[in-house]
Amino acid sequence: MKLSLNNRKTYLQLLMGYAAICVASIALQNFIFLVLAAWINFQYKAKKKINWRFDIFGIFFIIFVATFFISSILGINPGISFQTVYKYATLLILFPIAAMAWTSLEVEQLLLSFIFGATLCSVYGISKHFLGFENRINSFCGDYMVMGGLLMSAIILLIHFLMKSPKKPIYWICFIILSLGLLLTQTRGAWLGCFVGLFIITFILNKKILLAGIISLALLYLCLPTSLKNRAKSIWDFNHFKKTASYYSIRNRIYMWESGWTISQLYPVFGIGQGNLMYIYPKYKNPLATEATEPHLHDNFMQILVQNGWVGFTFYLLFLLTYFYSSIRWAPADILGKKLNFFITCFMLASLVWGITEYTFSQQFMYTQYFLLGLQVGLWRKADPTLTSTLLNT
Numbered sequence: 032m033k034l035s036l037n038n039r040k041t042y043l044q045l046l047m048g049y050a051a052i053c054v055a056s057i058a059l060q061n062f063i064f065l066v067l068a069a070w071i072n073f074q075y076k077a078k079k080k081i082n083w084r085f086d087i088f089g090i091f092f093i094i095f096v097a098t099f100f101i102s103s104i105l106g107i108n109p110g111i112s113f114q115t116v117y118k119y120a121t122l123l124i125l126f127p128i129a130a131m132a133w134t135s136l137e138v139e140q141l142l143l144s145f146i147f148g149a150t151l152c153s154v155y156g157i158s159k160h161f162l163g164f165e166n167r168i169n170s171f172c173g174d175y176m177v178m179g180g181l182l183m184s185a186i187i188l189l190i191h192f193l194m195k196s197p198k199k200p201i202y203w204i205c206f207i208i209l210s211l212g213l214l215l216t217q218t219r220g221a222w223l224g225c226f227v228g229l230f231i232i233t234f235i236l237n238k239k240i241l242l243a244g245i246i247s248l249a250l251l252y253l254c255l256p257t258s259l260k261n262r263a264k265s266i267w268d269f270n271h272f273k274k275t276a277s278y279y280s281i282r283n284r285i286y287m288w289e290s291g292w293t294i295s296q297l298y299p300v301f302g303i304g305q306g307n308l309m310y311i312y313p314k315y316k317n318p319l320a321t322e323a324t325e326p327h328l329h330d331n332f333m334q335i336l337v338q339n340g341w342v343g344f345t346f347y348l349l350f351l352l353t354y355f356y357s358s359i360r361w362a363p364a365d366i367l368g369k370k371l372n373f374f375i376t377c378f379m380l381a382s383l384v385w386g387i388t389e390y391t392f393s394q395q396f397m398y399t400q401y402f403l404l405g406l407q408v409g410l411w412r413k414a415d416p417t418l419t420s421t422l423l424n425t
Contacts, residue, residue: 050141051148053399054181055171060398067127081130088353095350096122098343106304116305118394128405135367138406142188149185150205153212160215168215179218187228191374220388228381284329286317291333302340331386361411375407
């Protein structure tokens with residue numbers, strides 16, 4: 032079938048392809064820029080209005096993104112900062128994705144493509160684990176912590192489809208594969224994020240499922256091999272595992288945060304700038320920390336405070352507050368839109384929980400997270416009769 036770049040359905044199909052491969056690699060994710068550039072070019076050539084949604088939420092978000100670049104200019108070593116700060120421009124894909132004005136059914140198709148793609152990557156990672164090639168799986172991703180966050184995201188969104196069609200075996204197969212994959216990444220922060228996301232979903236939508244889920248989780252814990260059981264237990268009782276990798280991992284994070292707070296007091300306004308932490312960290316690290324230096328502080332809030340200063344940290348909080356405010360107050364005309372908005376919001380909450388113990392602004396996760404948020408913001412757009420009829424006819 033011939034694809035026409037003048038047809039809206041073409042862009043939906045292209046983005047479904049992107050959603051299916053975005054868990055696999057950063058290189059494949061760059062495909063989205065070609066799709067978005069083609070769409071924007073077509074809209075302008077056809078003199079069709081693009082609704083960029085520059086409301087208070089969008090304004091705070093743009094200023095937050097800008098603080099990465101401002102802090103790099105005003106930080107301790109702009110030369111180092113500008114080697115990598117460009118990656119944060121990826122965050123801005125939210126706007127063109129949102130400007131496409133998605134219907135609920137289109138968003139559902141895109142989410143399902145993402146889930147199926149994540150499931151295939153999980154199958155590959157699981158097979159490498161049991162064949163002895165990987166202990167902590169990363170599949171095609173290359174990083175087990177990023178892989179954990181991506182699988183966590185897919186599980187949260189999959190619950191929508193399980194609740195909608197609980198008798199479809201394919202959804203349960205995906206759930207089992209994604210859950211096993213997440214478990215084998217051994218990423219405790221993503222485990223916590225997934226637990227919180229699922230808890231909120233079941234607590235709000237179905238408390239009976241919540242009880243069954245808690246019982247199932249307890250049984251799963253009892254059945255885990257000792258290594259995974261100890262890793263899970265170390266989340267709340269890490270002193271019990273002294274001189275183990277889990278103990279040093281958690282202890283080092285605490286030392287990092289202490290050092291990060293010290294650095295933030297020395298560079299309070301715009302921070303030290305992107306990419307500079309590993310050069311300044313040794314000067315302020317705790318003597319008991321086992322790592323000589325750190326590229327980031329394993330916490331979104333602390334990393335942004337140190338890197339972007341109080342200005343960046345403030346606008347990050349304002350972005351989050353206006354995001355959740357917009358999500359909660361949005362009143363869609365259709366039930367499906369309401370459910371999708373809820374599940375993507377739960378995904379965002381799960382990501383923030385994961386971000387307490389990990390810096391989730393890695394380029395691969397940013398692509399996925401802000402693609403998904405763009406779909407949600409696209410649902411929020413107020414109906415413009417002229418724009419709607421134009422989109423439906425293209």
